[in-house]
Amino acid sequence: MRPDFTRRRAVVAFASALALSLLAAPPALADFIVPKSGGSPNANHIDSLYKIILYIAAVVFAIVAGTLLYSLLKFRAKRGAVAAQIHGNTQLEVSWTVGAALILVALTVITFVKLPGIIDPPNSDASPVLSASTTEPTPPNGKKLTICVQGRQYIWRYTYGSGCLKNYFTGKLPYSFTTMVVPKGQTVVLDIQSNDVIHSWWVPSMGGKVDAVPGYTTYTWFKALHTGFFHGQCAQLCGRDHAAMVAFIRVVSPAQYKSWLSRQKTSISSANDEVGQLRQYLTSTGQL
Numbered sequence: 001m002r003p004d005f006t007r008r009r010a011v012v013a014f015a016s017a018l019a020l021s022l023l024a025a026p027p028a029l030a031d032f033i034v035p036k037s038g039g040s041p042n043a044n045h046i047d048s049l050y051k052i053i054l055y056i057a058a059v060v061f062a063i064v065a066g067t068l069l070y071s072l073l074k075f076r077a078k079r080g081a082v083a084a085q086i087h088g089n090t091q092l093e094v095s096w097t098v099g100a101a102l103i104l105v106a107l108t109v110i111t112f113v114k115l116p117g118i119i120d121p122p123n124s125d126a127s128p129v130l131s132a133s134t135t136e137p138t139p140p141n142g143k144k145l146t147i148c149v150q151g152r153q154y155i156w157r158y159t160y161g162s163g164c165l166k167n168y169f170t171g172k173l174p175y176s177f178t179t180m181v182v183p184k185g186q187t188v189v190l191d192i193q194s195n196d197v198i199h200s201w202w203v204p205s206m207g208g209k210v211d212a213v214p215g216y217t218t219y220t221w222f223k224a225l226h227t228g229f230f231h232g233q234c235a236q237l238c239g240r241d242h243a244a245m246v247a248f249i250r251v252v253s254p255a256q257y258k259s260w261l262s263r264q265k266t267s268i269s270s271a272n273d274e275v276g277q278l279r280q281y282l283t284s285t286g287q288l
Contacts, residue, residue: 039205039230039249040222045117046208052110056103118208121221125185137221139187144221147180149192151199151212151234154241156180160261165191165217174264179248183257184224192218197239203232203249211236224251 034054037047075083123139138144148164150157158180161173168175182188192201194212202209206222232247252260282288 036204039203039224039226039228039251040207041122041225042118042207042222043205045114049111049114049118053107056107060103121187121189122223124187124223137189137219144187144189145182146189146191147182149180149190149201149212150195151193151201151238151245152195153197153239154234154245156201156234156245156247160264165193172265172269174261174268176264178246179250181250181252181257181260182224183254184227184251186254187221187223189221190219192220198236199234199238199245200236201232201247202235203230203247205230206232206249209235224249227251227253 035043035047035050037043077083119137121137121139121144123141124143124145145160146162146164148159148168150159155177157175157177159168159173159175161168161171163171164173167173190201190210192210192212193216194214196214198214199212200209201212201220203222206224207220210218210220212218228251230249230251232249234242234245234247236242238245279288
């Protein structure tokens with residue numbers, strides 16, 4: 001068998017194996033080399049944009065790597081042979097420059113097409129537990145569920161209600177720690193703050209990470225597409241117990257959410273009453 005034919009077969013085999021590996025990669029490495037998705041429309045848009053860029057980059061890599069491997073085999077040093085010295089190929093250089101520019105233009109256009117779906121929140125599904133607020137971002141109809149997220153070393157606090165940034169104490173708004181409870185199908189807007197150092201709130205299935213910066217308020221949104229339990233993590237190194245600063249989202253039906261919210265209010269009110277009674281007792285007995 002001729003050496004040239006053997007080399008060509010090797011190049012074709014390598015290219016075929018590389019192509020098959022690229023086709024098999026998405027199901028085999030789901031959520032391993034690509035972002036998590038499926039929990040919220042903005043997370044899905046981030047995931048699809050990432051995959052488009054990844055696949056284009058993979059094709060470019062396969063072409064470049066295949067060409068390099070072919071060149072190494074085809075034009076490797078041989079005894080008694082002298083390599084031809086080619087000083088340039090203007091047509092080839094112009095071609096790959098234009099090709100690279102077209103790829104960048106295509107990626108730019110795709111990014112701007114996907115960007116509104118990542119930044120702009122949609123309307124909620126029909127449901128009675130929404131609250132109106134002027135805090136950005138806002139769905140087209142202005143109706144949303146506002147939850148304030150406060151990062152502190154080393155736990156997340158969630159306060160529920162459109163007045164959670166200013167009058168959460170006087171308004172006696174319900175709150176929870178670590179696990180956020182939200183209704184399915186509703187646009188949830190998060191007002192994110194930090195009580196001490198920089199933290200970063202991130203539940204991958206619900207969208208991108210957002211920093212919690214002392215002295216500032218940052219915002220994000222998500223719309224849970226189905227019920228379930230979603231895991232997240234503080235994504236900014238914030239101290240020795242950073243790894244323990246987890247974040248969870250529990251998505252329930254709108255009816256279950258209303259029931260949970262009512263129970264939470266009652267439970268917090270009852271605990272406050274017990275603390276008040278204990279304070280009165282300790283004061284009356286001279287222990288406080």
